[in-house]
Amino acid sequence: MTILPDFLHINPQTRHVSLDGRNPAFYSDPNRVYALLHEHCPTFYWEEQRQWFFTGYDHVNGLLRDRRFGRQILHIASREELGLPEPLAHLENFNLAERYSLLELEPPEHTRLRTLVNRAFVSRHIEKLRPEIAKLAERLIDGFEGQGETELLSSFADIIPVTMIARMIGIPDEMGPQLLKWSHAYVGMYMFKRTRQDEYAAxxxxxxxxxxxxxxxxERRREPREDLLTHMIHTEHKGQYLTDDELVSTTIVLLNAGHEATVHQIGNSVRVILESGLPPADLFRDEAATERTVEETLRICAPVHIFQRWALEDVEIDGLSFKRGDKVSLILAAANLDPNKFSDPLAFKPDRQEAQNLSFGAGIHFCIGAPLARLELNTVLPILFRRLPGMRITRTPVVKDVYHFHGLERLDLAWRQGSPAL
Known part of the structure; x- marks a missing residue:
């Protein structure tokens, strides 16, 4: 019989689970809990969150694509009909910024906005950025290589994704630190048990x-440039242009989604690779090996864990009845650990040839920035391990208390100074 940790209570008969999402014993190592959920009840009612959650790969993958569910509900029913409270007055700016977010819309509005933006993020366009990403990574490493040690998030991981997405949109590099501050405060709205202070900051x-x-x-209306913002302003879809409110929402979501998760994933990936003990020279020996390594880090330590959806009609899933207006949560990171899809799921095995990880979601809300995130990871990780041979962790990493995101507070590294390892 499996012994559960003190902070986790599972009733397999009722499929009810009690778990404090802000408990460091959980968010520091959520994979251990996900494995227990798979063992006892992969679909469960999380008592503290008052909501049903799905962890099984097939359920999560299916629900991400199921058009009976959506990210939006008020386009088909009123707050009064659904018994939803009115928006909080102190979140007026946040709600306005989210009103036309690609993450929160359903067709036809979602289709129109995504069509106008999508061209810039297709793989063949993104691939052209590889030399620029590599140059930035090399320059950052030049700045700390000679010191023999660094805190990787502040010196490297924080900088690359925000710089690249800002350049694509048309924002100067020097705005990077301010964009990070805004983004960190903004995504505080998605944390479990956010405080009123978190809401004011967001x-x-x-x-x-x-x-x-x-x-x-x-500025771009007066002086168009060769950047994504100019493209969004001046490109029409079926005779329609984006309004200013739509442009603001879309730009903010692209900036946040374009760097927040990738920052976490660079740190997560370096940590899991170093803790695995596998030789970097093998993991990054060629392009194919690098891609497999990156995909395995995305599977085992995904940066975003939960995606929520509304039931748009009465529906039954896994023996449970949901009514229109019910909200369900999908744990992407847990689906990546489903033992029915992945052998020895808690082990880091880059040579896997199993199911595709769900870290970027699926369906119409599949992460638009996935090609950029993958390119950044496939480019900078080999450079990092080549330039810093013998890299090792010098202080036990601490995971941020920002569940349902998953990333490190800091990652302290040291290396031997000498000839490259790769």
Missing amino acids: DRAAGEFSDYVKGLIA
Whole structure:
């Protein structure tokens, strides 16, 4: 019989689970809990969250694509009909910034916005950025290589994704630190048990972020450039252009989604590779090996764990009845550990040839920035391990208390100085 940790209580008969999402014993090592959920009840009611959650690969994959569920509900029913409270007054700026977010819309609005943006993120366009990403990574490493040690998130991981997505949109490099501050405050809205202070910080960041983007939009209308923002302003879809509010929401979601998860994933990937003990020279021996290594790090330590959806009609899933307006949660990171799809799922095995990980989602809301994130990881990780031979972790990494995101507070590294390892 499996012994559960003290902070986890599972009733397989009722499929009810009690678990504090802000408990460090959980968010520091969520994979251990996910494995227990797979063993006892992969579909469960999380008592503290008052919601049903799915962890099974087939259920998560299916629900991501199921058009009976959506990211939006108020387009088919009123708050009064659904018994939903009115929006909080102190979140006015945040709610306005989210109103036209690609992550929150359903067709036809989602189709129109995504069509206007998607061309810039297809793989053949993104691939052209590889030399620029590599050059940035090499320059950052030049700045700390001679010291023999660094804190990788602040010196490397934080900088690359925000710089690249900002350049694509048309934002100067020097805005990077401010964009990070806005983004960190903004995504505080998605944390479990967020505080009123978190909400005030997110709303303030949303207001400042929006004002900055509105200024950029005005500039690009006067002086168009070869960047994504200009493209979004001046490109039409079936005779329609994006409104200023749509442009603000889309720019903010692209900036946040374009770097927040990748920052976490660079740190997560380096950690899992170093802790695996596998030789980097083998993991990054060629392009194919590098791609397999990156996909395995995305599978075993995904940066975003939960994606929520509304039931758009009455529906039954896994023996459970949901009514229109019910919300369900899909744990992407747990689906990546389903023992029915992955052998020895808690082990880091880059040579796997099993199911595709679900870290970027699926269906119409598949992460638009996935090609960019994958390119950044496939480019910078081999450079990092080549330039810093014998890299090792010098302080036990601490995971951020930001569940349902998963990333490190810091990653302290040291290496031997000498000839390259790869």
